[in-house]
Amino acid sequence: MSRKAFQHLSDEALLKHYRETRKPAVFHLLYARHKDALYRYCVQLAPVSTEQLLRSLWQEILERPPQLDRQLLRNWLFIQVNKLLSKQACRSREVQTHHRTQQRTVLSTIQKLPAKQRNVLLLFVECRLSLAAIADIERISLKTCRELYHSAREAVETQIYGTRRKPWQIQAIEE
Amino acid sequence: MSNWERQYREEVSALASPQQLDVQILQQAKHYQHKKDIGRLLSKVSLSGTATVVLLLLVHPVQLLGALTPGRIPEGEAQAFIPAIPQWQAPVLPAIPKEDPWLPLHNQVAAGNYIALCREWRTHRKTPSGAPLPRELRRRAQKHCRILPQP
Numbered sequence: 448m449s450r451k452a453f454q455h456l457s458d459e460a461l462l463k464h465y466r467e468t469r470k471p472a473v474f475h476l477l478y479a480r481h482k483d484a485l486y487r488y489c490v491q492l493a494p495v496s497t498e499q500l501l502r503s504l505w506q507e508i509l510e511r512p513p514q515l516d517r518q519l520l521r522n523w524l525f526i527q528v529n530k531l532l533s534k535q536a537c538r539s540r541e542v543q544t545h546h547r548t549q550q551r552t553v554l555s556t557i558q559k560l561p562a563k564q565r566n567v568l569l570l571f572v573e574c575r576l577s578l579a580a581i582a583d584i585e586r587i588s589l590k591t592c593r594e595l596y597h598s599a600r601e602a603v604e605t606q607i608y609g610t611r612r613k614p615w616q617i618q619a620i621e622e
Numbered sequence: 623m624s625n626w627e628r629q630y631r632e633e634v635s636a637l638a639s640p641q642q643l644d645v646q647i648l649q650q651a652k653h654y655q656h657k658k659d660i661g662r663l664l665s666k667v668s669l670s671g672t673a674t675v676v677l678l679l680l681v682h683p684v685q686l687l688g689a690l691t692p693g694r695i696p697e698g699e700a701q702a703f704i705p706a707i708p709q710w711q712a713p714v715l716p717a718i719p720k721e722d723p724w725l726p727l728h729n730q731v732a733a734g735n736y737i738a739l740c741r742e743w744r745t746h747r748k749t750p751s752g753a754p755l756p757r758e759l760r761r762r763a764q765k766h767c768r769i770l771p772q773p
Contacts, residue, residue, distance in 0.1 A: 474651040478644070486639040498643050505647045509654045553630040572627065573634070607626050 458520035466512040478505065481524055488525070488573050491557060492532055492566065500531050525574050529566070529584050556606040564599035571596055724756055731762055740767035 465473040489497040582592035743763035
């Protein structure tokens, strides 16, 4: 079967097929689908150790292709990356921003957000996970997750566009 | 999608997984490739080989020798075939030795018992239609048996 024949398959079907056959072509297709999203997410959270993190994530998939049990591969990948990131954060705190993100306004604004807000925002905007999945990853309630997301959005908008304009206050002109 | 989200997508599109990392991970994937099952491969090869041999044997022109219609045999070959048919002889079967019917009588005579021989001899003399006694037995009977008066 050529690579084209696999292209219509879902991530989960591809992973199942890879688990059975261990064909590099199948893995290549899976990797190509998710590599950039994972990289963009990781580089905004742990710019220094991104490559190492991704290498260990893919190594784990190669060694033991996961049993998804009706879970989406996309969700599984970001859950695993989050686990790796939290382990990494325990070992060393990365405070420096990546040189690639420094010159870009929105990216640098997102970098200034607190870690939790940044993670929630990126998981929603970049990784396109649902708020419920993000709440599971962060181990917070859905309500808190939603509040964090909205506050992160507001913070970014404020940083970029400034504070919201308030309506003119009409003062009585005293003569 | 708000303006900043659109701007974010534009900015982030420049960020892509480095090629060096891709190459490393894809190289690793090759190490986890299943090794080819030599037993299964050999079995497939032998099966297809056997099938080919059987097919060749069935289609081989040797199968058609002797199966040609007489009209299609070339002139020279036809003459070579014709004399062989009348000259055919049934294969000679090995001779199976028949059992001697007079053997029990011979044994009795050899043991000195002439009663059965004499009875046989007299019966033959009365009705000579049956098989005659062998010469040896007949001589013995003439020597030892009495000719009984007719009733």
